[in-house]
Amino acid sequence: xxxxxxxxxxxxxxxxxxxxxxxxxxxxxxxxxxxxxxxxxxxxxxxxxxxxxxxxxxxxxxxxxxxxxxxxxxxxxxxxxxxxxxxxxxxxxxxxxxxxxxxxxxxxxxxxxxxxxxxxxxxxxxxxxxxxxxxxxxxxxxxxxxxxxxxxxxxxxxxxxxxxxxxxxxxxxxxxxxxxxxxxxxxxxxxxxxxxxxxxxxxxxxxxxxxxxxxxxxxxxx
Numbered sequence: 001x002x003x004x005x006x007x008x009x010x011x012x013x014x015x016x017x018x019x020x021x022x023x024x025x026x027x028x029x030x031x032x033x034x035x036x037x038x039x040x041x042x043x044x045x046x047x048x049x050x051x052x053x054x055x056x057x058x059x060x061x062x063x064x065x066x067x068x069x070x071x072x073x074x075x076x077x078x079x080x081x082x083x084x085x086x087x088x089x090x091x092x093x094x095x096x097x098x099x100x101x102x103x104x105x106x107x108x109x110x111x112x113x114x115x116x117x118x119x120x121x122x123x124x125x126x127x128x129x130x131x132x133x134x135x136x137x138x139x140x141x142x143x144x145x146x147x148x149x150x151x152x153x154x155x156x157x158x159x160x161x162x163x164x165x166x167x168x169x170x171x172x173x174x175x176x177x178x179x180x181x182x183x184x185x186x187x188x189x190x191x192x193x194x195x196x197x198x199x200x201x202x203x204x205x206x207x208x209x210x211x212x213x214x215x216x217x218x219x220x221x222x
Contacts, residue, residue, distance in 0.1 A: 080116070080136035089141050090115050099134045105171020107164075108147040109136075114161035117145035117152075 080086075080095055087093065090112060097109045099120035109116040119135040139145055139152035146153045147164035159167070 082116070082136055082138050086138050089138055097136075099132050102168075103171055105168070105174055106145075106147075106150045107168060107171070108145045108161065110161055110164055114144040114147075114158070114164060115139050 080093070082093070093116065094111050096111045097107070097116075097118055099107075099118065099122075102120045102122075104121050105119075107118045107120060108114040109118060116136060116138050119137070121133045121135075122130060123133060124130045142154065143152040144155045144158050144161060145151075145164075146158040147167040148159050148170070150170075
């Protein structure tokens with residue numbers, strides 16, 4: 001009885017077992033690569049869908065807040081709008097001073113050793129909205145801001161920088177005027193005194209009239 005003949009490929013593998021091992025390893029590698037590829041595709045798909053969901057939200061935030069600006073890599077001098085050469089006057093500048101809750105006026109920055117001062121100006125609009133404006137300035141080299149007189153002076157002529165907050169209240173006097181009550185001036189009644197006439201001058205002035213009167217009396221009596 002004749003036995004069924006195996007395919008030539010199978011019989012070749014049987015005769016060469018090493019080839020069978022190689023094919024088996026190739027199959028495992030193929031399956032592993034396929035699984036990794038499918039996993040990567042699924043991962044990319046999931047993250048793409050998340051991005052497509054978040055993208056409209058980002059667009060809404062940008063459109064609803066057009067005034068929002070992000071300035072990366074800005075240094076404190078740039079944030080304080082100081083001159084470009086401010087670091088040549090003071091190398092380390094900190095941006096820690098805030099105008100919130102302060103009235104209009106000039107304020108020495110103690111964190112920057114009073115070499116920098118700020119102008120705070122609160123503004124209230126007609127629709128009751130309020131906004132605080134702040135401008136920052138740096139004193140010339142070797143000078144500091146004297147909070148007592150609101151001027152940059154030599155450091156040896158200024159008050160102690162750490163004492164500056166004690167003089168912040170001086171800003172409340174901006175816009176005030178001296179209310180001087182004028183006292184009414186009492187004008188005395190001035191009487192013009194006539195010059196006194198001496199008796200001799202008075203008699204000499206009356207002599208012509210006396211002589212004329214005597215002449216008339218002598219005529220009528222005659």
